[in-house]
Amino acid sequence: MASVTLTGSSSSSHTTPSLLRNNACFTRFNFTRRSFQPRRNTAANYAVQASLGQNQKTPLQYRKLGDSDLLISEITLGTMTFGEQNTEKEAHDILSYAFDQGINIFDTAEAYPIPMKKETQGKTDLYIGSWLKSQPRDKVIIATKVCGYSERSGYIRDNAEVLRVDASNIKESVEKSLKRLNTDYIDLLQIHWPDRYVALFGEFTYDYNKWREGVPFEEQLKALQEVVDEGKVRYIGVSNESSYGVMEFVHAAKLGGLPKIVSIQNCYNLLTRCRFEVDLVEVCHPNNYNIGLLAYSPLGGGNLTGKYLDPSSEAAKKGRLNLFPGYMERYISSYAKIVTAKYVELADKYGLSPVQLALAFVRDRPFVTSSIIGATSVDQLREDIDAFLTAERPLTQEIMQDIEYIFKRNKDPAID
16 A cells, blocks of 8 residues: 655635634634634644655554445445536546555445536446456445435436335346446445435434335335345445334345345534434444445545635635535525634644544544545545544544544534
């Protein structure tokens, strides 16, 4: 593996303390009862300040994913921009850089790129597939996802108006994914979102009146069993799932002798914590169901870099939350923006970049197996990896106390 070396920080994480002082919305906030003094060298405050050195190997850690035999890197490369914001060449450059740094797991989905649309659907897989042609397949872990219930995305199937998580949908999804990805097998197949109604994507509370009958858990597992038995899928997992769903899947697997889910891919970051921490942590604990968390959006869709605090900045204008109106709007149109400013100030207080603080927080949680990090350029990915690796491990108790001080007074501010 090649070493990671700092070559400069990208504009994505640059936000000056003056912005926070001059904007009336973002008043200075004392995180603890101790006095708070900002550091004066603002240029250094918002850059990654450490380098790993030319001769040092990438110190990524590798962990077993749940009950599987997959030993995955603590960073997973997210690829949902490939085919929308990234060309095939750019995608190959990003994939190669990630692989050279020791990242061995790549996350995609049949629905990608995002935002979902018929014209681009599947391009992400195609770009990964063309890259895989020149790679050692047994060294690369491919995680992909089959769509959950959808009345708007029937174009993904040959003959379906509504997507469901049943045998026909799973079989067609797997066959098409294998072809696009240019591979004979998928290492991890996840259900992208549930077949039944679940409060998702900023909807914080369960709407009692939206209940609908879903494909039975046992039936979903039997369909997944078929593709596993055929050697087309090694392991299965879920995404955007609740405690109820996880427990039902595990229970159905145990009763029916069916494959057990080994992973859950849910959103988790400084701004979106409650849903996972309240009870999923207990459910997924190694001493309970042993299901590994692949934490997506550790930077809150880029919001936790601080770049959206100044809407007129070039970084904000180029960010996907502005490129695609309505996408993850909860992060920039809610109280989340104010709380983000507090975390940016907290990073400054300890001489960290906002990216270092946000990524290290997720990295250090004992229930996180791997953090899914996406990037639209090699420079951005380099900065993110450097931030992940150069922030003190673990974050000090003092920093964590200040994080909890903010959290306990604001909880999850990105609530739609």
